[in-house]
Amino acid sequence: MTHKVVKLKINYKTLEEFKRFKQYGRQELSMLEDLEANMIENDSDSPFYGVYFGDRLVARMSLYQIDAKFDRYFNPPQDYLELWKLEVLPEYQQKGYGRALVEFAKSQGLPIKTNGRINSSDFWTTMGFATATYEVERDRGENPFVWFPDGVTEQVHDE
Amino acid sequence: MTHKVVKLKINYKTLEEFKRFKQYGRQELSMLEDLEANMIENDSDSPFYGVYFGDRLVARMSLYQIDAKFDRYFNPPQDYLELWKLEVLPEYQQKGYGRALVEFAKSQGLPIKTNGRINSSDFWTTMGFATATYEVERDRGENPFVWFPDGVTEQVHDE
Numbered sequence: 001m002t003h004k005v006v007k008l009k010i011n012y013k014t015l016e017e018f019k020r021f022k023q024y025g026r027q028e029l030s031m032l033e034d035l036e037a038n039m040i041e042n043d044s045d046s047p048f049y050g051v052y053f054g055d056r057l058v059a060r061m062s063l064y065q066i067d068a069k070f071d072r073y074f075n076p077p078q079d080y081l082e083l084w085k086l087e088v089l090p091e092y093q094q095k096g097y098g099r100a101l102v103e104f105a106k107s108q109g110l111p112i113k114t115n116g117r118i119n120s121s122d123f124w125t126t127m128g129f130a131t132a133t134y135e136v137e138r139d140r141g142e143n144p145f146v147w148f149p150d151g152v153t154e155q156v157h158d159e
Numbered sequence: 160m161t162h163k164v165v166k167l168k169i170n171y172k173t174l175e176e177f178k179r180f181k182q183y184g185r186q187e188l189s190m191l192e193d194l195e196a197n198m199i200e201n202d203s204d205s206p207f208y209g210v211y212f213g214d215r216l217v218a219r220m221s222l223y224q225i226d227a228k229f230d231r232y233f234n235p236p237q238d239y240l241e242l243w244k245l246e247v248l249p250e251y252q253q254k255g256y257g258r259a260l261v262e263f264a265k266s267q268g269l270p271i272k273t274n275g276r277i278n279s280s281d282f283w284t285t286m287g288f289a290t291a292t293y294e295v296e297r298d299r300g301e302n303p304f305v306w307f308p309d310g311v312t313e314q315v316h317d318e
Contacts, residue, residue, distance in 0.1 A: 026301070027300050085300050118181065136223065137223065140221075141182070
């Protein structure tokens with residue numbers, strides 16, 4: 001079964017769906033406030049992508065393109081994607097939704113960096129990601145996993 | 160009761176204590192590997208601070224000083240502290256250990272930024288922190304809380 005990944009628009013329905021996800025935080029509240037205050041329009045673009053099961057949003061992630069000048073992970077330095085808030089609702093886990101989202105991110109053709117949750121190492125390894133060498137001043141407690149397209153390697157820094 | 164906050168040195172005892180904390184991840188593994196490979200010396204400095212109850216490490220946090228040129232949170236832009244991995248072992252919670260660590264951070268005289276866990280808002284507000292205005296390109300899914308010493312305000316960015 002293929003899961004169709006769609007870019008999510010910011011509207012009241014999407015924001016209501018977001019409340020079911022554990023990682024509901026400042027980002028979601030901020031979008032809701034901006035919508036309520038008419039600071040953004042209904043159906044504005046968001047950095048979120050999701051998968052629906054029928055009418056229900058069951059998986060989501062956020063993707064943001066980082067400019068090459070801020071790239072401290074990849075060699076040669078280049079634009080890359082930062083992936084965060086990857087989450088599948090509990091009753092829909094183990095059905096390929098997370099994989100579909102990550103495959104979608106990989107299909108964009110850019111390197112990817114994510115901050116893996118504790119014990120998520122098996123998932124990211126299965127998805128072809130590698131553990132980035134930990135650097136305290138860059139990673140500050142994160143657990144960075146990176147995905148290299150062909151021809152891209154890890155950026156190495158002197159201590 | 161006052162809790163004494165101490166800077167933690169990287170050694171096998173500390174790294175063994177760290178295994179009891181939920182947020183044990185790449186950072187801790189990296190320190191252990193560096194120690195085992197003799198890439199760092201026993202009792203090297205770490206960015207961690209902790210509180211002991213008797214011989215047992217019961218609370219910890221990481222503090223890292225960010226250079227003013229990277230400051231996107233405070234006005235005027237200045238060196239500030241990033242606080243992460245604040246954690247108190249379950250059986251020692253609600254006894255002021257977390258507060259002692261945060262008060263220690265505040266006593267350094269620099270502004271502080273942290274990424275609060277979901278539902279940690281009450282704790283940070285009680286500690287005098289404010290919610291930073293969420294900016295997707297800066298915060299990327301974090302829940303930033305900030306503490307302003309006298310004379311410091313939030314840095315405002317145009318959309």
